[in-house]
Amino acid sequence: MAKTQPKAPQGLSQDGLVQIYKDMLVARLLDERMWTLNRIGKAPFVISCQGQEASQVGWSAALRPDDVVVPYYRDLGVAIQRGMTVAELMLAFFGKEGDPNSNGRQMPGHFGCKRLNMVSGSSVVIVQMLHAVGVAYAMKMRGQDRVAAVAFGEGSTAGGDFHEALNWASIYRLPVLFVCENNGYAISVPQHREMAIENVSDRAGAYDMAGVTVDGNDVLAVYEAALEAVERGRRGEGATLLELKTYRVVPHSSDDDDRVYRSREEVEAWKGRDPIARYRQTLTEMGLWDEGRDQAFRTETQSEIEAAVTAAEAAPFPDAKDALRFVYAEEGQN
Numbered sequence: 001m002a003k004t005q006p007k008a009p010q011g012l013s014q015d016g017l018v019q020i021y022k023d024m025l026v027a028r029l030l031d032e033r034m035w036t037l038n039r040i041g042k043a044p045f046v047i048s049c050q051g052q053e054a055s056q057v058g059w060s061a062a063l064r065p066d067d068v069v070v071p072y073y074r075d076l077g078v079a080i081q082r083g084m085t086v087a088e089l090m091l092a093f094f095g096k097e098g099d100p101n102s103n104g105r106q107m108p109g110h111f112g113c114k115r116l117n118m119v120s121g122s123s124v125v126i127v128q129m130l131h132a133v134g135v136a137y138a139m140k141m142r143g144q145d146r147v148a149a150v151a152f153g154e155g156s157t158a159g160g161d162f163h164e165a166l167n168w169a170s171i172y173r174l175p176v177l178f179v180c181e182n183n184g185y186a187i188s189v190p191q192h193r194e195m196a197i198e199n200v201s202d203r204a205g206a207y208d209m210a211g212v213t214v215d216g217n218d219v220l221a222v223y224e225a226a227l228e229a230v231e232r233g234r235r236g237e238g239a240t241l242l243e244l245k246t247y248r249v250v251p252h253s254s255d256d257d258d259r260v261y262r263s264r265e266e267v268e269a270w271k272g273r274d275p276i277a278r279y280r281q282t283l284t285e286m287g288l289w290d291e292g293r294d295q296a297f298r299t300e301t302q303s304e305i306e307a308a309v310t311a312a313e314a315a316p317f318p319d320a321k322d323a324l325r326f327v328y329a330e331e332g333q334n
Ligand SMILES: Cc1ncc(C[n+]2csc(CCOP(=O)(O)OP(=O)(O)O)c2C)c(N)n1
Pocket: 074, 123, 124, 125, 152, 153, 154, 155, 156, 157, 181, 183, 185, 186, 187, 252
């Protein structure tokens, strides 16, 4: 009997399937390079996507370019899937002129780009959910066929804004995809000290909203669940709370030492469930990828990253007088 081949989800071409892998791998390689730049003293701060690439690229790929995304600080994979370039992300990392996120005024990880319909997040966790709900409400009032998607960690769902956002979205049946990237920790606090339940998605029931939990390290499962949720929103059937069970395999940020709150065995076990290696295997079984292509793509990406590092290091810092632009009303403005 012929070996069963993995099936491609609906709506994804062969190129689309490969692109998802490429986006995940670019996110990982870029993130790894950011850590070395930090550790040799060239950049002050990294907040990492490593381990969560399938969750991020998977949900982002289910959206259309005209939908609005509100990512959170870990969503490097979303920024890349949406179309932010390695060169642009490196400018942001060094806080340099030309960074499309904030022109060097924000910390790294504050993704936002008008061209990509991506709303910049606040450093205050979870308020981005309210921003997404406001965006979706405006879309609905304008009769637009668009969806807003917002991501956040499971720890942040203990904040009141989480409940306010779900409540408002459910009252007005707003087209919102709420994505919880559940990596099991809020910095050093494990999930059982954040909440007394096992699945964040169970909370959707209190808001008469669909709640779904999927394996966040299975990119195609994430894509399928996100697509279903997005289509539900487009049909006018309201929001979905989608929970992706995943893990960050590096410390919370470059200022964190995770050895003090979790065992090396636990981290190693999750490294063994690496979402990128897993999807590479799937694509290989589909006959869409092989070792040669993998090596060539890695080499090409590494040189793109190195060129971006050189360019970003050489780029000027933004003019200090622009630091408060777009914060207060400016002369001549109404
Ligand atoms: C209101 C608020 N409280 C505390 C912080 C500090 N802080 C930044 S990230 C974070 C952990 C959030 O954990 P989680 O939501 O699970 O996301 P993860 O970092 O695990 O992806 C905290 C406490 C903050 N930024 N905002």
